[in-house]
Amino acid sequence: MIHNLICFLGVDHKVGTTMISQSTAELISFHYPNLKILFIATNERESTEYIREAPISIDAMKFHIDNKMIVGADFLKTCTHKGDFYMMSGISNELEARYYYPDTVRYFLEEIAPEFDIILADCGSELDSGVAIGALSTSEDIFLVSTQQESAIKRFEKNKALMDELGIKIETCIINKYYEHDPYGLNYLVNRLKIEKENIWKVASSEYYRQAEIYYKTLLEYKNEVYIQDISQVANDILHNKGFPLINRQRKSRWKNFI
Numbered sequence: 585m586i587h588n589l590i591c592f593l594g595v596d597h598k599v600g601t602t603m604i605s606q607s608t609a610e611l612i613s614f615h616y617p618n619l620k621i622l623f624i625a626t627n628e629r630e631s632t633e634y635i636r637e638a639p640i641s642i643d644a645m646k647f648h649i650d651n652k653m654i655v656g657a658d659f660l661k662t663c664t665h666k667g668d669f670y671m672m673s674g675i676s677n678e679l680e681a682r683y684y685y686p687d688t689v690r691y692f693l694e695e696i697a698p699e700f701d702i703i704l705a706d707c708g709s710e711l712d713s714g715v716a717i718g719a720l721s722t723s724e725d726i727f728l729v730s731t732q733q734e735s736a737i738k739r740f741e742k743n744k745a746l747m748d749e750l751g752i753k754i755e756t757c758i759i760n761k762y763y764e765h766d767p768y769g770l771n772y773l774v775n776r777l778k779i780e781k782e783n784i785w786k787v788a789s790s791e792y793y794r795q796a797e798i799y800y801k802t803l804l805e806y807k808n809e810v811y812i813q814d815i816s817q818v819a820n821d822i823l824h825n826k827g828f829p830l831i832n833r834q835r836k837s838r839w840k841n842f843i
């Protein structure tokens with residue numbers, strides 16, 4: 585198991601897995617610029633919807649991954665970074681996705697993990713993805729990302745047995761695009777998802793989602809205090825579990841983009 589690897593797994597496409605994982609990575613790095621953070625997309629898409637200048641993609645490492653030629657220190661030099669915030673996008677050539685295998689991806693992550701304080705991986709939402717399974721099967725901390733939509737929850741229920749079979753243990757969930765007055769409230773979701781209430785985080789719905797896509801920025805950018813507060817809670821859950829000090833939003837609350 586890779587102790588500093590945090591995975592985000594969507595119950596379905598478009599629930600906001602990329603948005604939430606990137607926002608959390610950016611917020612942690614913003615408050616703790618000296619922590620070495622890697623935000624990596626371990627899924628079958630590039631997942632650079634909210635990054636203006638696309639970083640280096642995992643495709644560039646494929647030869648080295650397959651031939652077990654990864655050297656942590658060299659990876660740091662190859663990987664795109666702004667200060668100590670490192671980024672690597674997912675599979676750029678989607679037709680090649682089937683040629684990534686869980687065991688080699690696991691090897692790759694094990695080799696690079698010691699170089700970082702925290703790695704946040706956007707694992708997408710496809711359970712037949714070798715690159716996603718490689719990450720998920722080696723992480724002790726998986727955040728399931730869902731919305732309050734019936735179709736999303738239904739897909740999770742359907743895939744739960746497969747996740748168990750693959751050894752993907754889900755104990756924590758983020759309900760994204762959360763509406764307070766939705767009939768699918770937290771108590772109802774506890775029952776449907778079978779996740780303890782104290783392990784369910786909600787992230788409020790933001791009206792700026794189209795702008796976020798157009799300008800290639802996360803929703804942190806749109807001075808949406810509730811959204812930033814909700815992401816801080818997810819970030820603090822990670823920081824707490826990994827033994828780092830928590831983000832104190834009173835002290836430094838004005839978000840400023842740095843990537």
Ligand SMILES: Nc1ncnc2c1ncn2[C@@H]1O[C@H](COP(=O)(O)OP(=O)(O)OP(=O)(O)O)[C@@H](O)[C@H]1O
Nearest residue numbers: 594597598599600601602603761788789790793796
């Ligand atoms: N909290 C939120 N409030 C409103 N819109 C959101 C929120 N989070 C994400 N979105 C929007 O939802 C859409 C999908 O988000 P995102 O790209 O993160 O999804 P995804 O699950 O990674 O999708 P994919 O399956 O393509 O990887 C985007 O338009 C994004 O701006």
Ligand SMILES: [Mg+2]
Nearest residue numbers: 601602631708
């Ligand atoms: Mg995505």
